[in-house]
């Protein structure tokens with residue numbers, strides 16, 4: 001943990017590298033997984049909570065803890081330049097009325113934060129998004145034949161169907177109708193989005209990466225232009241929870257906010273592009289890993305099915321549609337345990353902040369302007385914290401966060417054993433590591449309520465509708481048989497949830 005009273009130490013342990021300034025920067029950019037392994041090992045070796053390295057010539061630190069004097073805006077400003085495509089003129093424009101006295105580096109967030117709080121985190125809108133997602137995803141599953149075994153590539157299937165359902169829920173159906181191939185274009189972008197945000201020379205110079213980003217940006221621009229042209233702001237959909245042009249209220253209000261703030265349609269399209277990354281980059285790989293674990297373990301699959309079925313409420317007699325109570329679902333013990341356990345093992349985030357003033361962390365001096373990061377991977381694999389019931393922290397165990405408790409049954413008055421969700425430890429860093437900042441707002445992921453519903457709704461409907469059997473692991477590039485199971489794709493390490501690096505081929509049969 002951090003200790004704030006100054007100690008005599010001046011410089012923390014430095015991450016070893018063969019060529020000063022070069023080796024660590026290059027590995028950080030090109031192989032963050034291996035980089036993080038070295039960081040973890042050296043933190044353990046030196047028994048330190050902080051380690052220093054350089055990104056180019058900028059000093060950077062990885063810490064464990066929660067300093068409160070770090071600038072949260074710098075990452076978003078970098079995103080605005082790298083992904084939104086905001087021009088220098090837009091970055092230097094006049095503040096909106098009422099925000100004239102806001103410090104320069106903070107004024108873009110006036111109003112922007114509120115959009116997320118009001119239209120994404122807010123229960124009414126996160127529930128609306130989840131409901132639309134569930135309907136669209138179920139419709140896509142219903143295109144699979146009933147009572148017939150077929151073979152599918154699990155990750156490929158979920159990348160296509162979950163992403164399309166989530167994109168239409170958040171941005172409307174027009175974005176997909178206007179842009180054939182947008183979902184594939186998104187996944188191409190997903191693979192390079194993290195490194196591109198850092199704008200490091202090797203990658204930003206790579207024409208392929210830039211072309212991938214430009215293609216997706218063109219598509220989101222087509223959507224923004226069309227929605228502005230066709231949407232009736234005085235019509236009944238202006239405050240609707242969903243419409244085909246903008247989709248959700250969040251997307252509509254973001255467009256309005258950006259236009260009122262003087263941002264171009266190009267920048268607004270970049271904002272959509274960045275949000276697509278937040279929307280799909282974590283939820284789809286996490287759902288895939290959860291399903292991989294369930295398919296590998298038929299007893300877990302069956303237990304999840306039983307829990308999921310308890311959340312189904314009614315069947316529409318006319319359409320046969322089964323309704324599910326999403327709030328009940330996300331509170332079920334095994335479902336929650338599966339969710340936490342999957343996130344614990346596969347989310348790898350380095351949350352980065354910039355020191356606004358000289359800092360003292362764990363007795364070491366950190367200069368103003370340095371990058372300070374904390375990585376979820378180190379915290380989430382800590383044996384002392386997470387190991388339980390003979391299951392080491394490195395292993396998936398679906399029941400890790402479930403305990404059996406004895407309660408008196410209200411009906412019979414008898415003592416019965418019930419399952420209860422009990423987190424093995426505090427998951428410090430799934431949705432953010434550092435919570436409250438000087439600007440007074442939360443920087444915790446505003447999509448977290450929707451994300452949990454989306455992931456668990458997807459798992460619930462999959463285990464309820466289908467019987468599934470593992471066939472084989474394959475190499476995603478050519479479909480050939482893999483000689484090993486899927487592992488975390490370390491190209492995503494430090495940026496978001498890590499995808500499986502192998503495809504799981506399964507047989508499945510839809511039952512309803």
Ligand code: HEM
Pocket residue numbers: 075076116275278279280282283286347349351352429430431432433442443444445446447448450451497
């Ligand atoms: C398992 C799923 C998800 C995980 C692990 C996750 C993680 C995170 C984290 C760690 C941050 C904060 C980064 C920081 O502090 O600098 C963040 C921010 C954000 N996330 Fe998520 N997220 C998930 C799903 C979603 C979903 C479904 C959405 C829906 C649109 C979303 C939208 C956003 C947005 C808009 C931000 C930026 C917030 C800001 O500007 O303050 N996320 N996410």
